[in-house]
Amino acid sequence: MPRRPTVYDVAERAGVSIATVSFTFRQPERVREATRAAVLVAARDLGYVPSASARGLAHGRTGALGLYSFDLLLAAPQRGSDAATAPADPAAPADPADDDVDPRAFPLYVDEVQRGFEIECWQRGQALLLSSGTGSGASVTDVAGRVDGLALFPGPTHVETLEQVARRIPVVAFSMPPVADGLHHVTVDNRAGMRELVEHLARDHDVRDLGFVGRLTTPDYAERFAGFQDALGALGLPVPADPLDPTDLAEPGRFSVLADLVATDRLPRALVCASDQLALAVLDLLTARGVPVPERVAVTGFDGILAGRLATPTLTTVRQPMAAMGRLAVQVLVRHAGAPASPPESHRLDVRVVRRASCGCPPTR
Structure with a gap:
């Protein structure tokens, strides 16, 4: 050569x-x-x-920031809406464009946070390394070895692995509760957002019978359910100990409880979903079974992803400032680059309820 x-x-x-x-x-x-x-x-x-590598050797820096997302399509390929069979080649990751793959297995809000991260890096002239993986300690540490700071989304990565990485470079954890783990945290006020949403349903639409949909597998979902319980208690309504339907979109056999309630005409007046992606899947289920939304049941989400604006009916939701989260993460990493042992920062951003047609409000975009 x-x-x-x-x-x-x-x-x-x-x-x-x-x-x-x-x-x-x-x-x-x-x-x-x-x-x-x-x-x-x-x-x-x-x-x-x-050569960025040569500059890195000279200055002890790579000149790049990393953004890591846990990819369910890599960790456990999803085939069909309710099937758990793997692709013919188990070593090959699933293709999201494949008709047999459920596109909701990957959290769409990641794309919007990533957009903010990219914009902030571009404006600062900062190189960016994007990576997805199964969340294993090896895959995370491999990426960490190539960057000056790392931001990552929730996944199965052990906290001990992240703590080890944070001793060498700054690490920002999205949507994970701030604890004494040496990481920087960027989260949103899930609890307050859910309280405001439930109060809107009760006070503006006179809804008194609500069910929560979603498995409490992530800190975000658990906080949202706690806010749901808070609001019901404050309104003097019955407070459930558990979600109505603990569905996880990444697992087969989802919405078994809702399907039974539809079949026996026992649906509550409103289904409050832990995320927009769950809500969109619920809208699909209800449409397929001829249940009118919002006339028979109101449906709401949480996150504020673009797909909710394009749904029929448009989706009432709680909007996270996702682009702002991404930009803030870059700012934190830049501030702490070269000083990973500095005291960690914790940021909890406000959210807002976006009222659309799926709860009975006038349809808006």
């Missing part, structure tokens, strides 16, 4: 020092315009591209 041009080749071609070449690419304001132009012409003629 032909030898890759180096900074020394560019310096020789332009007739300058290697320091001048370095400044041209990293701090161009320090180089005279004519000199900078000569260096850039030499680099273009030689096909030279600055």
Whole structure:
């Protein structure tokens, strides 16, 4: 293979020092315009591209931030809406475009948080490494070894692994409760958002019979259910000890409780879902069985993903400031880059109820 041009080749071609070449690419304001132009012409003629790896070795930094998401399609491929069979090749990850794969197995809110993360990195001139995996300690630490700071979404990764990584680089955990784990945390006020949503259903739509849909497998869902219980108690309504239907979209046999309630016409007046993706799946189930929404039952979600605006009817939800979460994570990582042992930050952002047609409000986008 032909030898890759180096900074020394560019310096020789332009007739300058290697320091001048370095400044041209990293701090161009320090180089005279004519000199900078000569260096850039030499680099273009030689096909030279600055090496981030070389800069990292020189400065102890990679110049990149990492964003890691736990991917259910990699960890446990989903086939069909209720089937648990794996693809023919168990080593091959499922393709979300495959008609047999349930697209809701991957949390769509991740995309919107990622968008904010990308924008903040772009505005700061910060390189970004995106990675998905099964959440194993090995996959997370591998990514951590390539970046100056890491943000990640909830998953099965052991806290001990994250604590170990946080001793070397700053780590931001999205949607995980702040505890004494050495991590930085960016969360939202799930409890308050759910209380406001339930109060809206009760006071503006006179709903007194509500059921919570979703398995309490994540801290976010548990906080939302606690807010649901808080609101019912404050309104003097019966407070359930458990969700009405503890469905997890990543597992087979979902919505068995709701299906039975539909068949026997015993649905509550409102179904309050732990996430928008659960709510969208509930809308599909009710539509397939001829149950009108919101005339017979109101349906609400939580997150505020774009898909809720496109649903029929449009989905009433609690909107997380997802882009702001991503941008804030970058700001935290940049502040703590090179100082992972500094005191961790914890941020809990406000949410807001978005009223749409699925609860009986005038249809809006």
